[in-house]
Amino acid sequence: MAFVTKEKFLSNEWLSAYAYLILGSIIFAVSDILFVVPYKLAPGGVYGIATVLNTMFSWKISYCTISMEIPLIILGTIILGPRFGVKTIVSIGVILFTVWFMETFVSPDYAKVIADPMLNTIVAGVFYGISIGFIFKSRATSGGSDIIAMILAKYTKLSLGKLVMIVDGIIVLFTLAQPSETGTIGWEFAIYSLIIIYIEGKIIDMVVSGANYHKTVMIVSDQFESISSKIRDDLKRGATIFTGTGVYSGEEKKMVYSVMSRRELEILKLYIREVDPSAFVNVTEANEILGEGFKSLNEE
Numbered sequence: 001m002a003f004v005t006k007e008k009f010l011s012n013e014w015l016s017a018y019a020y021l022i023l024g025s026i027i028f029a030v031s032d033i034l035f036v037v038p039y040k041l042a043p044g045g046v047y048g049i050a051t052v053l054n055t056m057f058s059w060k061i062s063y064c065t066i067s068m069e070i071p072l073i074i075l076g077t078i079i080l081g082p083r084f085g086v087k088t089i090v091s092i093g094v095i096l097f098t099v100w101f102m103e104t105f106v107s108p109d110y111a112k113v114i115a116d117p118m119l120n121t122i123v124a125g126v127f128y129g130i131s132i133g134f135i136f137k138s139r140a141t142s143g144g145s146d147i148i149a150m151i152l153a154k155y156t157k158l159s160l161g162k163l164v165m166i167v168d169g170i171i172v173l174f175t176l177a178q179p180s181e182t183g184t185i186g187w188e189f190a191i192y193s194l195i196i197i198y199i200e201g202k203i204i205d206m207v208v209s210g211a212n213y214h215k216t217v218m219i220v221s222d223q224f225e226s227i228s229s230k231i232r233d234d235l236k237r238g239a240t241i242f243t244g245t246g247v248y249s250g251e252e253k254k255m256v257y258s259v260m261s262r263r264e265l266e267i268l269k270l271y272i273r274e275v276d277p278s279a280f281v282n283v284t285e286a287n288e289i290l291g292e293g294f295k296s297l298n299e300e
Helices: 006-039 045-057 061-080 082-105 117-137 145-155 160-177 187-209 224-234 262-275
Strands: 214-220 240-245 252-261 280-285
Touching (some): 006 187, 045 061, 061 145, 224 262, 252 262
Antiparallel strands (some): 214 280
């Protein structure tokens, strides 16, 4: 039997982290230049602010960004640690170089690759979410508002996706400084930018935590033994039986607790309907599941 040494594990982990980091950084930069800047959108972050400055004063996005990133890098390194700082600097460097390269050497004919503004907004949100999700999986950030979001995540129970949405939502207000094509306040820029942020946040959570295919189910039934056997023998899932007391009846009740996929849940519901139609069933989203039968704690 071949054993994986600690050195090999750490090496593979390091390569995986930096592969996510570099790929995510490149996707972010390309998405920004192709889908965000041409439409004068600012879906948060220092790149959103840089886009507004580029639109109003024709300043290079890469130059505007680096002047805002430096103090945030210092703050993130102090609070989140030196390893975080190194990865973030790598991410910022890759993004800045890619943006600078495209600004300098790529023809401006790339503007508005997708003619329809709404379709462009959806595509931008998906690619932004994938890129930042990859960067977060490497335990780093693309800089800017991501640093703020990760700092807040350290001290709150909110997900990274939600925190990015909150921070970037505030930055979207900068788009109102840009006049629209009719000369009025650019409300359309803000609306499209908010849509990007919403899509981005959902995609980030899917990339970081995985698509939410599992449900937590709690069943109160007199047929708890039969139901738990169905879960164990047919669905091949684990279950736990709790004992509780009904508030109104004062009777002792048994509750079956389990986590399973959506498909397995539908099979179980059909079975419960047959054996105990009056059973109480509570189903909730299982955002993250760690342990035997699911994602290993060693992968965290």
